[in-house]
Amino acid sequence: MTDKAQQRPVEEDQHHPDAPWWWGIGPVGAAGLVVVGIVAVLWLFLGLPGTPEDATMTYYSAAKVAAVGLVVAGTAALGRFRSRASGGDEDTASGES
Secondary structure, three states, rough: OOOOHHHOOOOOOOOOOOOOOOOOHHHHHHHHHHHHHHHHHHHHHHHHHOOOOOOHHHHHHHHHHHHHHHHHHHHHHHHHHHHHHHHHHHHHHHOOO
């Protein structure tokens, strides 16, 4: 591999072909997953039309959707807070107030 190929920046939209389906949905998509998961659990709990007799696996699937949304949202928030913290340190280190 050449030096130019090693120094080339990686695009944010570019991801591994074996990446999971929720890769790159961002904080808005994460919030959507959380809402969909909670609505699905409430739908099952209230026994609305379309609820199966034995809803154990359906509860599990709805909980997984909500959990993935929470993890992605938490990761996005953590990344945002870290970028703010590192940006603030650079300003004080250079002598600016």
